[in-house]
Amino acid sequence: MPRPLRVAIVGAGPAGIYAADALLKSATAVEPGVSIDLFERMPAPFGLIRYGVAPDHPRIKGIVTALHQVLDKPQIRLFGNVDYPRDIDLDTLRSFYDAVIFSTGATADRALGIPGIELDGSYGAADFVSWYDGHPDVPRTWPLEAEKVAVLGVGNVALDVARILAKTADELLPTEIPANVYDGLKASRAKEIHVFGRRGPAQAKFSPMELRELDHSPTIEVIVNPEDIDYDEGSIATRRGNKQADMVAKTLENWAIRDVGERPHKLFLHFFESPSEILGEDGRVVGLRTERTELDGTGNVKGTGTHTDWDVTAVYRAVGYLSDELPKLPWDVASGTVPDEAGRVIEDSGDHLASTYVTGWIRRGPIGLIGHTKGDANETVGSLLEDFAAGRLHTPASPAPEAVDAYLGDRGVRYTTWEGWHRLDAAERALGEPQARERVKLVERDEMLDASGA
Incomplete structure (x- = not known):
């Protein structure tokens, strides 16, 4: 009996969610469809929108509404508070999935080589934004x-x-x-x-x-x-x-x-x-x-x-922002990106790292607005589906969805889910209600995990 195409997406910010959406919209090319798991190192999804957009920009944060609609789809699961590669590495992902897409974005500050940059009182904007x-x-x-x-x-x-x-x-x-x-x-x-x-x-x-x-x-x-x-x-x-x-x-x-x-x-x-x-x-x-x-x-x-x-x-x-280097993937130090061709990860030899893809800022650097990652995701997903149709994807040893839950459980990883996000969302909105505010954000990781029912 045929099974769905199993895809892991590492990074549940806009780039990763847009990739999941592109996969679902292309599911007619796959029989009997796709099954997608998103892995996010934060307890909550949405990446840059939650932790990179200024709080007085509700218009931009409104993009969350569209992302919600994607994550509500039954073919998608969210595993929050799961760190790559500490909690799950590339070899393990490949044992569970036909393909892996990395969409980890860029969160660090790009260096500025002028004297005095190390002085007390000299700060990176990314650090201040995170605060x-x-x-x-x-x-x-x-x-x-x-x-x-x-x-x-x-x-x-x-x-x-x-x-x-x-x-x-x-x-x-x-x-x-x-x-x-x-x-x-x-x-x-x-x-x-x-x-x-x-x-x-x-x-x-x-x-x-x-x-x-x-x-x-x-x-x-x-x-x-x-x-x-x-x-x-x-x-x-x-x-x-x-x-x-x-x-x-x-x-x-x-x-x-x-x-x-x-x-x-x-x-x-x-x-x-x-x-x-x-x-x-x-x-x-x-x-x-x-x-x-x-x-x-x-x-x-x-x-x-x-x-x-x-x-x-x-x-x-x-x-400018800078991406973190991803273990077991090739890396371009100058651009701070994973080398690719049309979203396919390219090794130093020039060969495609089988079944491995990138999208968003980890692919092209931190340029463009949030919406620009849609085109990026469409191209990457197109390459993945071309490789699927040509039989170039590897076959995972344990493709059953429950194998992932068992793996994380055996390792004692306290992970959150999409249902958990709804609980966290409700808890933050409840905190804001007495002050007539839409929400008050929880910031301590343990508080977020507790509110999520991790």
Whole structure:
């Protein structure tokens, strides 16, 4: 009697869930269908949306509704609080499944090679995001003594970090932030936030809506220096060919020509300033040195040799995320990704690592918005199904679904399920109800496991 095609997906964030959805929609190509298990190292699913999106972005968090509909399908099981490779490794996965898809994303900070990066008061944006999003594996407190803060980078993560630092705790209280985050932000001394980009307005990677949201807070005055509004031929071409880049530039232009208001927190957006050194004294940050740059005609910039020292006592680098290397898979150190061709994992020899695939940021790096991972997932699943049709997938020794439960049980792994997520979701909503909040996020891993009935 034929059995369903068994597929494991490691990582239950948007990329992994989109891959599961693509598999289900392609199930007509497989007889008698597919059976999918998602493995997630966190007790809760949704990855970046739960632990990487700022809490004051309910519009983006609304994507969870669509992901819910996928995970509600009976062909999908969730195994949360299961770590790869500590709790289950590649060889074990291959013994249970016809194919394995890795969608583990990117959660670490990319390095920035300038002097002083190691000083006390120099932070990675990813670490700060994990703190304010209530990640269970990070400290419960965050040092927020600095009155003047620098944020390095001109992408959406830099905007999130700057906005959270500039907003008051009470503005964020209606969101799902845990009590420890509210208390930390309540004690924050930040009054000036300086965001630095080494290129110009046309090259900023902000989303137009994210940028405009900066100006919505009644406590944040967004300030742009008119001298930073500059374009060369390459910049003009970028604006003509990219509607979003043009919208961003127009917003920045409007802010540059208006009078500075009296909102108490000042948020400066600086362009053509390339960070060259974090200045320190007695092991702590006491300033940031930047080099003024200028456009070279192509949209790129060159240094001018003119330096400025900025009076800041904390620096956050938001220059990109980096994926963790996955044991037993090939690794491209330069890009921080698993080498692939159309989603098929490619070994150093150039051969496809049989029945093994990647999708999302672990495949192509941390670029693009959440929705962009859909196309990625479709291509990867297409390759998997091509290999299935051609008989190139290996045959697992123990394909029965209950073999996975038995394996985790024998190893004493305390795992959560999709039903457990519903219990955790209900518990968080109940915590928020007395305060008329949608939810209050649980942050301690044991509390999450208990609420989930793990």
